Amino acid sequence: MSTRYIPGNxxxxxxxxxxxxxxxxxxxxxxxxxPTTEESLxxxxxxxxxxxxxxxxxAREAFDRGPWQYMSFAERAGxxxxxxxxxxxxxxxxxxxxxxxxxxxxxxxLGSRRLAVAIARDYVExxxxxxxxxxxxxxxxxxxxxxxxxxxxxxxxxxxxxLPLAMVKLAPALLAGCTVIVKPAPETxxxxxxxxxxxxxxxxxxxxxxxxxxxxxxxxxxxxxxxVDRIAFTGSEVAGKKIMEIASRRMVRTTLxxxxxxxxxxxxxxxxxxxxxxxxxxxxxxxxxxxxxxxxVIVSERRHx
Numbered sequence: 124m125s126t127r128y129i130p131g132n133x134x135x136x137x138x139x140x141x142x143x144x145x146x147x148x149x150x151x152x153x154x155x156x157x158p159t160t161e162e163s164l165x166x167x168x169x170x171x172x173x174x175x176x177x178x179x180x181x182a183r184e185a186f187d188r189g190p191w192q193y194m195s196f197a198e199r200a201g202x203x204x205x206x207x208x209x210x211x212x213x214x215x216x217x218x219x220x221x222x223x224x225x226x227x228x229x230x231x232x233l234g235s236r237r238l239a240v241a242i243a244r245d246y247v248e249x250x251x252x253x254x255x256x257x258x259x260x261x262x263x264x265x266x267x268x269x270x271x272x273x274x275x276x277x278x279x280x281x282x283x284x285x286l287p288l289a290m291v292k293l294a295p296a297l298l299a300g301c302t303v304i305v306k307p308a309p310e311t312x313x314x315x316x317x318x319x320x321x322x323x324x325x326x327x328x329x330x331x332x333x334x335x336x337x338x339x340x341x342x343x344x345x346x347x348x349x350x351v352d353r354i355a356f357t358g359s360e361v362a363g364k365k366i367m368e369i370a371s372r373r374m375v376r377t378t379l380x381x382x383x384x385x386x387x388x389x390x391x392x393x394x395x396x397x398x399x400x401x402x403x404x405x406x407x408x409x410x411x412x413x414x415x416x417x418x419x420v421i422v423s424e425r426r427h428x
Contacts, residue, residue: 138170138337139319141181141330147174153309153336158226167312170337172344175304178333179350182275182302185330192272192300196255200247203294205325207243210236210286217286217317224311225282226410235409239286246294272300273376274352277345279366280315281358282308283412289318292355293332301353304345305334312336343369351375358382387417391426 136152137144149171155164170178185191191199210217218232227235255270278292285307296303307315319334335341342362346354346369356366357380370377387402389395406418 135165135167135313135316138168138174139316139323139334140170140174140178141185141333142323142327143329145174145177147171149173153312153338155224155310155312157223164223164313167309167316167336169309170335170341172341174335175337175341175344175348178304178335179275179345179348181330181333182304183350185328186272186274186302191302191328191331194300196250196298199298199300200250202325202327203243203247203297206294206321207240207247209321209324210243211240213317213321217314220314220317221285221311224313225412227412228410231409235284236286239290242287242290243294246290246298250295250298270299274301275350276301276303276353276355277348277351278303278305279342279345279354279356279358280305280307282310283409284357285311285314286318288357292357296353296355297331302331303333305332306337306342306345307334309336309338346370349373354378356380383414384419385415385417386419386421389420389422389426391423395426 136146136150138147139145147168147170149169151169151171152166153169154166156162157164213236215233217236218229221227221232221235222229225232253270254268257268259266259268276292276296278289278296280288280292289305289307293303293305305315305318307318315334315336322332322334343365345351346366352375354366354370354375354377356363356378360381363379363381367377367379387398387405389398402417402420406416408416411418
Protein backbone atom coordinates (compact mmCIF):
# COMPACT_ATOMS: atom_id res chain seq x y z
CA MET A 124 0.00 0.00 0.00
CA SER A 125 1.41 3.38 -0.94
CA THR A 126 0.99 6.05 1.71
CA ARG A 127 0.65 9.81 1.74
CA TYR A 128 3.62 10.19 4.05
CA ILE A 129 7.00 10.88 2.50
CA PRO A 130 9.93 11.71 4.82
CA GLY A 131 10.78 15.37 4.37
CA ASN A 132 8.77 18.53 4.04
CA UNK A 133 5.39 17.10 3.07
CA UNK A 134 2.10 19.02 2.71
CA UNK A 135 -1.11 17.08 3.28
CA UNK A 136 -4.16 19.34 3.06
CA UNK A 137 -6.93 16.77 3.49
CA UNK A 138 -8.44 14.96 6.45
CA UNK A 139 -10.49 11.74 6.32
CA UNK A 140 -14.20 12.34 6.91
CA UNK A 141 -16.75 9.56 6.64
CA UNK A 142 -14.76 7.65 4.03
CA UNK A 143 -13.72 10.63 1.91
CA UNK A 144 -10.71 12.97 1.86
CA UNK A 145 -11.88 16.49 2.65
CA UNK A 146 -10.09 19.85 2.72
CA UNK A 147 -11.21 21.74 5.88
CA UNK A 148 -12.89 25.06 5.15
CA UNK A 149 -10.58 26.98 7.46
CA UNK A 150 -7.47 25.94 5.54
CA UNK A 151 -5.61 25.70 8.85
CA UNK A 152 -2.77 23.26 9.29
CA UNK A 153 -0.51 21.54 11.82
CA UNK A 154 3.24 21.54 11.43
CA UNK A 155 4.64 18.20 12.54
CA UNK A 156 8.06 18.51 14.19
CA UNK A 157 10.61 15.71 14.52
CA PRO A 158 11.49 15.60 18.25
CA THR A 159 14.95 14.18 17.56
CA THR A 160 16.07 17.00 15.25
CA GLU A 161 13.39 19.67 15.78
CA GLU A 162 13.09 19.87 12.01
CA SER A 163 9.74 20.12 10.22
CA LEU A 164 8.41 16.86 8.82
CA UNK A 165 5.70 18.68 6.93
CA UNK A 166 2.24 20.17 7.24
CA UNK A 167 -1.02 18.34 7.87
CA UNK A 168 -4.55 19.70 7.57
CA UNK A 169 -5.99 20.87 10.89
CA UNK A 170 -9.59 19.72 10.99
CA UNK A 171 -11.87 22.56 12.05
CA UNK A 172 -15.24 22.48 13.77
CA UNK A 173 -17.00 22.30 10.39
CA UNK A 174 -15.03 19.16 9.45
CA UNK A 175 -15.79 17.67 12.86
CA UNK A 176 -19.50 18.35 12.34
CA UNK A 177 -19.32 16.72 8.92
CA UNK A 178 -17.74 13.63 10.50
CA UNK A 179 -20.39 13.59 13.23
CA UNK A 180 -23.25 13.81 10.75
CA UNK A 181 -21.72 11.06 8.63
CA ALA A 182 -21.29 8.80 11.67
CA ARG A 183 -24.83 9.51 12.89
CA GLU A 184 -26.31 8.81 9.45
CA ALA A 185 -24.32 5.59 9.03
CA PHE A 186 -25.46 4.38 12.44
CA ASP A 187 -29.10 5.42 12.40
CA ARG A 188 -29.87 4.44 8.82
CA GLY A 189 -27.38 1.64 8.46
CA PRO A 190 -26.23 -0.55 7.04
CA TRP A 191 -23.50 -0.94 9.66
CA GLN A 192 -25.42 -1.84 12.82
CA TYR A 193 -27.77 -4.06 10.81
CA MET A 194 -25.00 -6.17 9.29
CA SER A 195 -24.29 -9.60 10.71
CA PHE A 196 -21.47 -9.95 13.18
CA ALA A 197 -19.58 -12.07 10.63
CA GLU A 198 -19.71 -9.23 8.09
CA ARG A 199 -18.42 -6.65 10.57
CA ALA A 200 -15.72 -9.06 11.77
CA GLY A 201 -14.59 -9.47 8.17
CA UNK A 202 -13.94 -5.72 7.92
CA UNK A 203 -12.00 -5.64 11.20
CA UNK A 204 -9.92 -8.62 10.10
CA UNK A 205 -9.22 -6.81 6.82
CA UNK A 206 -8.03 -3.75 8.78
CA UNK A 207 -5.62 -5.99 10.70
CA UNK A 208 -4.32 -7.49 7.44
CA UNK A 209 -3.85 -4.05 5.89
CA UNK A 210 -1.91 -2.85 8.94
CA UNK A 211 0.29 -5.92 8.79
CA UNK A 212 1.00 -5.36 5.11
CA UNK A 213 1.98 -1.70 5.45
CA UNK A 214 5.64 -2.57 5.51
CA UNK A 215 8.14 -0.11 6.89
CA UNK A 216 6.31 3.09 5.93
CA UNK A 217 4.24 3.25 9.11
CA UNK A 218 7.22 2.34 11.30
CA UNK A 219 9.43 5.02 9.76
CA UNK A 220 6.64 7.54 10.19
CA UNK A 221 6.21 6.83 13.90
CA UNK A 222 9.96 6.96 14.43
CA UNK A 223 10.17 10.31 12.63
CA UNK A 224 7.16 11.86 14.39
CA UNK A 225 7.69 10.55 17.90
CA UNK A 226 11.37 9.74 18.10
CA UNK A 227 10.72 6.12 19.01
CA UNK A 228 13.39 3.57 18.01
CA UNK A 229 12.48 1.79 14.78
CA UNK A 230 12.27 -1.53 16.61
CA UNK A 231 9.69 -0.01 18.97
CA UNK A 232 7.70 1.38 16.05
CA LEU A 233 7.62 -2.04 14.40
CA GLY A 234 6.47 -3.58 17.68
CA SER A 235 3.72 -0.97 18.00
CA ARG A 236 2.27 -1.85 14.60
CA ARG A 237 2.48 -5.58 15.28
CA LEU A 238 0.70 -5.06 18.60
CA ALA A 239 -2.11 -3.17 16.84
CA VAL A 240 -2.54 -6.07 14.42
CA ALA A 241 -2.66 -8.58 17.28
CA ILE A 242 -5.19 -6.48 19.22
CA ALA A 243 -7.56 -6.26 16.25
CA ARG A 244 -7.37 -10.01 15.65
CA ASP A 245 -7.80 -10.81 19.33
CA TYR A 246 -10.99 -8.75 19.46
CA VAL A 247 -12.36 -10.59 16.43
CA GLU A 248 -11.78 -13.93 18.19
CA UNK A 249 -13.11 -12.65 21.53
CA UNK A 250 -16.28 -11.31 19.95
CA UNK A 251 -17.03 -14.77 18.54
CA UNK A 252 -17.55 -15.98 22.12
CA UNK A 253 -20.12 -13.32 22.98
CA UNK A 254 -23.85 -13.87 22.88
CA UNK A 255 -25.55 -10.83 21.41
CA UNK A 256 -28.95 -12.33 22.13
CA UNK A 257 -30.00 -14.82 24.81
CA UNK A 258 -32.95 -15.89 26.93
CA UNK A 259 -32.68 -16.21 30.70
CA UNK A 260 -35.03 -17.57 33.30
CA UNK A 261 -36.65 -14.78 35.28
CA UNK A 262 -39.36 -14.54 37.94
CA UNK A 263 -42.67 -15.06 36.20
CA UNK A 264 -41.24 -16.05 32.83
CA UNK A 265 -38.28 -15.61 30.53
CA UNK A 266 -36.14 -12.51 30.07
CA UNK A 267 -34.72 -11.79 26.65
CA UNK A 268 -31.30 -10.11 26.72
CA UNK A 269 -30.21 -8.12 23.68
CA UNK A 270 -26.76 -6.57 23.39
CA UNK A 271 -27.01 -3.67 20.98
CA UNK A 272 -24.45 -1.13 19.71
CA UNK A 273 -24.31 2.10 21.69
CA UNK A 274 -24.04 4.39 18.67
CA UNK A 275 -21.58 7.05 17.56
CA UNK A 276 -18.23 6.66 19.34
CA UNK A 277 -15.46 9.26 19.64
CA UNK A 278 -11.97 7.80 20.16
CA UNK A 279 -9.24 10.25 21.18
CA UNK A 280 -5.72 8.82 20.90
CA UNK A 281 -2.45 10.10 22.42
CA UNK A 282 0.84 10.53 20.58
CA UNK A 283 2.74 7.67 22.19
CA UNK A 284 0.79 4.67 20.96
CA UNK A 285 -1.48 5.66 18.11
CA LEU A 286 -1.95 2.35 16.32
CA PRO A 287 -2.42 -0.06 19.27
CA LEU A 288 -4.50 2.42 21.28
CA ALA A 289 -6.64 3.15 18.23
CA MET A 290 -7.27 -0.58 17.79
CA VAL A 291 -8.20 -0.97 21.48
CA LYS A 292 -11.04 1.48 20.85
CA LEU A 293 -11.82 1.02 17.16
CA ALA A 294 -11.97 -2.78 16.85
CA PRO A 295 -14.53 -3.55 19.60
CA ALA A 296 -16.67 -0.56 18.63
CA LEU A 297 -16.84 -1.69 15.00
CA LEU A 298 -17.52 -5.30 15.97
CA ALA A 299 -20.40 -4.18 18.17
CA GLY A 300 -21.91 -2.18 15.30
CA CYS A 301 -20.92 1.35 16.36
CA THR A 302 -19.65 4.05 14.05
CA VAL A 303 -16.40 5.74 15.10
CA ILE A 304 -14.60 9.07 14.82
CA VAL A 305 -10.89 8.74 15.60
CA LYS A 306 -8.94 11.85 16.59
CA PRO A 307 -5.19 11.19 16.74
CA ALA A 308 -2.84 13.55 18.57
CA PRO A 309 -1.42 16.36 16.39
CA GLU A 310 2.13 15.21 17.17
CA THR A 311 1.54 11.98 15.21
CA UNK A 312 -0.77 13.36 12.54
CA UNK A 313 1.00 11.67 9.61
CA UNK A 314 0.59 8.26 11.22
CA UNK A 315 -3.05 9.15 11.73
CA UNK A 316 -3.35 9.68 7.98
CA UNK A 317 -1.76 6.30 7.35
CA UNK A 318 -4.39 4.77 9.65
CA UNK A 319 -7.03 6.59 7.61
CA UNK A 320 -5.61 5.07 4.42
CA UNK A 321 -5.81 1.64 6.00
CA UNK A 322 -9.48 2.27 6.84
CA UNK A 323 -10.12 3.53 3.31
CA UNK A 324 -8.48 0.45 1.77
CA UNK A 325 -11.01 -2.02 3.27
CA UNK A 326 -14.00 -0.17 1.74
CA UNK A 327 -16.09 0.28 4.85
CA UNK A 328 -19.56 1.75 4.22
CA UNK A 329 -19.53 5.54 4.06
CA UNK A 330 -19.60 7.28 7.41
CA UNK A 331 -18.60 4.30 9.52
CA UNK A 332 -15.11 5.62 10.37
CA UNK A 333 -13.56 9.07 10.20
CA UNK A 334 -9.98 9.94 11.15
CA UNK A 335 -9.67 13.69 11.64
CA UNK A 336 -6.39 15.41 12.43
CA UNK A 337 -7.45 18.15 14.81
CA UNK A 338 -6.30 19.88 17.96
CA UNK A 339 -7.81 20.47 21.38
CA UNK A 340 -10.68 22.60 20.08
CA UNK A 341 -11.86 19.84 17.75
CA UNK A 342 -11.53 17.22 20.48
CA UNK A 343 -13.69 19.28 22.84
CA UNK A 344 -16.25 19.91 20.10
CA UNK A 345 -16.56 16.17 19.45
CA UNK A 346 -16.95 15.40 23.15
CA UNK A 347 -19.63 18.08 23.58
CA UNK A 348 -21.69 17.04 20.56
CA UNK A 349 -25.21 15.72 21.26
CA UNK A 350 -24.70 13.33 18.33
CA VAL A 351 -22.14 11.31 20.32
CA ASP A 352 -23.18 8.27 22.38
CA ARG A 353 -19.81 7.00 23.58
CA ILE A 354 -16.41 8.53 24.40
CA ALA A 355 -13.14 6.62 24.68
CA PHE A 356 -10.11 8.67 25.73
CA THR A 357 -6.48 7.91 26.52
CA GLY A 358 -4.32 10.79 27.71
CA SER A 359 -3.59 13.11 30.60
CA GLU A 360 -5.50 13.42 33.85
CA VAL A 361 -6.10 17.13 33.16
CA ALA A 362 -7.81 16.40 29.84
CA GLY A 363 -9.59 13.38 31.32
CA LYS A 364 -11.16 15.49 34.09
CA LYS A 365 -12.41 17.98 31.50
CA ILE A 366 -13.92 15.22 29.38
CA MET A 367 -15.60 13.62 32.38
CA GLU A 368 -17.08 16.99 33.38
CA ILE A 369 -18.47 17.52 29.86
CA ALA A 370 -19.73 13.94 29.50
CA SER A 371 -21.51 14.06 32.87
CA ARG A 372 -23.84 16.78 31.58
CA ARG A 373 -25.52 14.28 29.26
CA MET A 374 -24.47 11.09 31.12
CA VAL A 375 -22.60 9.93 28.01
CA ARG A 376 -20.91 6.56 28.44
CA THR A 377 -17.23 7.32 28.87
CA THR A 378 -14.01 5.36 29.29
CA LEU A 379 -10.89 7.17 30.50
CA UNK A 380 -7.40 5.70 30.47
CA UNK A 381 -5.40 8.44 32.13
CA UNK A 382 -1.71 9.10 32.54
CA UNK A 383 0.07 7.21 35.27
CA UNK A 384 3.52 6.09 36.22
CA UNK A 385 4.19 2.41 36.72
CA UNK A 386 6.56 1.41 39.49
CA UNK A 387 9.03 -1.44 39.72
CA UNK A 388 8.78 -2.99 43.17
CA UNK A 389 12.00 -4.76 44.15
CA UNK A 390 11.44 -7.17 47.02
CA UNK A 391 14.11 -8.08 49.55
CA UNK A 392 14.78 -11.51 48.09
CA UNK A 393 15.15 -10.34 44.47
CA UNK A 394 18.45 -10.80 42.62
CA UNK A 395 19.62 -7.21 42.09
CA UNK A 396 21.78 -7.93 39.04
CA UNK A 397 18.94 -9.78 37.32
CA UNK A 398 16.45 -7.04 38.21
CA UNK A 399 18.60 -4.21 36.87
CA UNK A 400 19.28 -6.08 33.63
CA UNK A 401 15.52 -6.21 33.02
CA UNK A 402 14.65 -2.86 34.57
CA UNK A 403 16.77 -0.59 32.38
CA UNK A 404 15.30 -1.67 29.01
CA UNK A 405 11.78 -1.27 30.42
CA UNK A 406 12.60 2.18 31.77
CA UNK A 407 13.63 3.56 28.37
CA UNK A 408 11.22 1.69 26.09
CA UNK A 409 9.48 3.87 23.51
CA UNK A 410 12.04 6.62 24.27
CA UNK A 411 10.67 6.66 27.82
CA UNK A 412 7.30 7.97 26.54
CA UNK A 413 4.95 5.33 27.88
CA UNK A 414 2.96 4.87 31.08
CA UNK A 415 4.51 1.40 31.49
CA UNK A 416 8.09 2.68 31.59
CA UNK A 417 9.56 1.28 34.81
CA UNK A 418 11.63 4.34 35.65
CA UNK A 419 10.20 4.64 39.17
CA VAL A 420 11.62 2.11 41.61
CA ILE A 421 10.32 1.16 45.05
CA VAL A 422 12.72 -0.71 47.36
CA SER A 423 12.99 -1.29 51.09
CA GLU A 424 15.34 0.94 53.08
CA ARG A 425 17.49 -2.10 53.79
CA ARG A 426 18.32 -2.49 50.10
CA HIS A 427 18.32 1.19 49.11
CA UNK A 428 22.10 1.68 48.83
